[in-house]
Amino acid sequence: MSYRTILTVVTDASAATQLDAAIEFARAEEAHLSLLGLGVDATMGGYYFDAGSAIVQREAIEHAQEQAAATAAALRARMAREDIRWSVESAIAQFGSLPALVGRAARFADLVVQTRPYGAGRTADAEAVVEAAMFQGGAPVMILPDAGVSIPRAPKRVVLAWNQSSEALAAIRAALPLLKTAGEVAIVVVDPGTWADREDPGGSLSQWLDRHGVSTEISVLAKTAPISDVIARFCRETGADMLVMGAYGHSRLREAILGGATRNMLEKTELPVFMAH
Numbered sequence: 001m002s003y004r005t006i007l008t009v010v011t012d013a014s015a016a017t018q019l020d021a022a023i024e025f026a027r028a029e030e031a032h033l034s035l036l037g038l039g040v041d042a043t044m045g046g047y048y049f050d051a052g053s054a055i056v057q058r059e060a061i062e063h064a065q066e067q068a069a070a071t072a073a074a075l076r077a078r079m080a081r082e083d084i085r086w087s088v089e090s091a092i093a094q095f096g097s098l099p100a101l102v103g104r105a106a107r108f109a110d111l112v113v114q115t116r117p118y119g120a121g122r123t124a125d126a127e128a129v130v131e132a133a134m135f136q137g138g139a140p141v142m143i144l145p146d147a148g149v150s151i152p153r154a155p156k157r158v159v160l161a162w163n164q165s166s167e168a169l170a171a172i173r174a175a176l177p178l179l180k181t182a183g184e185v186a187i188v189v190v191d192p193g194t195w196a197d198r199e200d201p202g203g204s205l206s207q208w209l210d211r212h213g214v215s216t217e218i219s220v221l222a223k224t225a226p227i228s229d230v231i232a233r234f235c236r237e238t239g240a241d242m243l244v245m246g247a248y249g250h251s252r253l254r255e256a257i258l259g260g261a262t263r264n265m266l267e268k269t270e271l272p273v274f275m276a277h
Helices: 016-029 050-079 095-106 124-135 166-174 203-211 227-238 252-258 261-268
Strands: 005-010 032-041 085-094 111-115 141-144 157-161 184-190 217-221 242-246 273-276
Touching: 005 016, 005 095, 005 124, 016 032, 016 050, 016 111, 016 141, 032 050, 032 095, 032 124, 050 085, 085 095, 095 124, 111 124, 124 141, 157 166, 157 227, 166 203, 166 242, 166 273, 184 203, 184 227, 217 227, 227 242, 227 261, 242 261, 261 273
Parallel strands: 005 032, 005 111, 032 085, 111 141, 157 184, 157 242, 184 217, 242 273
Antiparallel strands: 141 273
């Protein structure tokens, strides 16, 4: 099992960190890299008087077309000097139709590579792309921090955030190719007091991974702070270079309004985060 098709969706021609990491990882995996240059029309119909709405929408669509064409042209120029298999497509979408478009592109990708969608300077379409890849496309997503961090092909230490959820298990299953190359894999459990297997939290997961040739250690941590902060601190203190976790265990609306482990982690992450839903 390996990652044979990698997708990255680019809405900004200057997304160097995201593109460089995707190229480097595709080369290491001998994979095909699919690039989607996306122009987004963020206007919302109904917010303008009738004549004004048509004018604003036409201008927004024209801007999105120019954005998509410029991004795709920049991507083709960048990829022309690379020695990997690649393809570039361009598309435009109104914000409401973006999930379906990205979902179709991600459906046959083994991994989607994006920069983190939350934090200063981030736009709503960045969040929509990540969510669409996971929810509509059913693909795992590697989220990169702002700094020029590459995807570790043979990570020295991987942390698995385990809470018994189907989302966490989906992420770990999808990350197996990377886990098999890792030097160390740590299963982190935060406050398992109400778990059915609380006497051996993480034991079944560890046993299953061992059958795949992945040796693990289990750390059970107290919830002395929000779960995302506990996990982030553990990653820093143990020198992890990748985190694997399930995404959006709560509804996305609740995460957007009240926050949650997914949103909090992605706002603060300093290392690549492998996520799935």
